Amino acid sequence: MGVVIINFKAYKEGFGLNGLKLAKAIESVADKVDDYIAIAPTSLDLQKFANELSIDVYSQHVDAVDFGSHTGRINAEMIKEMGIKGSLINHSERRLRLADIDFIVEKFRDLDLISIVCTNNVATTAAAAALQPDYVAIEPPELIGSGIPVSKAEPEIVENSVKAAKDVYPEIKVLCGAGISKNEDYVTALDLGADGVLLASGVVKAKDPKAALEELVGLR
Numbered sequence: 022m023g024v025v026i027i028n029f030k031a032y033k034e035g036f037g038l039n040g041l042k043l044a045k046a047i048e049s050v051a052d053k054v055d056d057y058i059a060i061a062p063t064s065l066d067l068q069k070f071a072n073e074l075s076i077d078v079y080s081q082h083v084d085a086v087d088f089g090s091h092t093g094r095i096n097a098e099m100i101k102e103m104g105i106k107g108s109l110i111n112h113s114e115r116r117l118r119l120a121d122i123d124f125i126v127e128k129f130r131d132l133d134l135i136s137i138v139c140t141n142n143v144a145t146t147a148a149a150a151a152l153q154p155d156y157v158a159i160e161p162p163e164l165i166g167s168g169i170p171v172s173k174a175e176p177e178i179v180e181n182s183v184k185a186a187k188d189v190y191p192e193i194k195v196l197c198g199a200g201i202s203k204n205e206d207y208v209t210a211l212d213l214g215a216d217g218v219l220l221a222s223g224v225v226k227a228k229d230p231k232a233a234l235e236e237l238v239g240l241r
């Protein structure tokens with residue numbers, strides 16, 4: 022039993038009405054298991070999804086700004102007001118500067134939002150852990166969207182990231198992601214010491230996303 026965060030990215034299947042249908046299918050699976058299952062839809066869908074769902078909704082990104090003259094930006098206060106649980110920060114597809122990550126993690130702590138800082142290797146995982154976020158999520162970029170699970174292809178990166186992060190900040194939770202789609206990928210991640218997984222295409226792009234998630238969490 023662990024944590025499963027599903028990133029909808031900017032996939033067509035995960036946006037708007039398609040996204041809401043997908044989110045409801047995910048919610049119906051979440052109701053049947055003890056695993057913590059949450060989603061990260063596009064910023065445009067955050068408010069609607071948070072209103073309509075019982076599962077936690079995360080943002081895919083926030084900007085390191087306060088309220089003010091920042092055209093097109095989304096800040097931590099905005100997502101808090103929408104009832105959003107937290108956010109991915111520094112995703113591989115939306116990298117940030119170290120000072121910005123620090124700014125956001127600190128602000129999340131003050132606002133009681135959950136911070137999930139994405140990293141790409143053991144060294145950056147240790148560096149991110151020094152900022153004391155709630156989670157780090159290690160995702161080797163070359164495996165993202167590849168269908169090759171990080172927990173099987175690069176088990177040492179998961180194991181060493183867990184160790185590095187917990188050495189720096191023992192309370193931190195560690196996710197791994199990239200290519201995760203099957204129950205054995207998830208179970209292997211947990212066996213390697215991770216608290217859960219961060220995934221996208223394995224569920225969002227699946228022919229039958231509900232069946233794919235049920236298989237992932239061991240219901241099939």
Ligand code: G3P
Pocket residue numbers: 028112113160164165166167168198199200201219220221222223
């Ligand atoms: O945020 C999760 C993501 O980057 C991993 O993508 O498609 O390999 O599960 P995917």
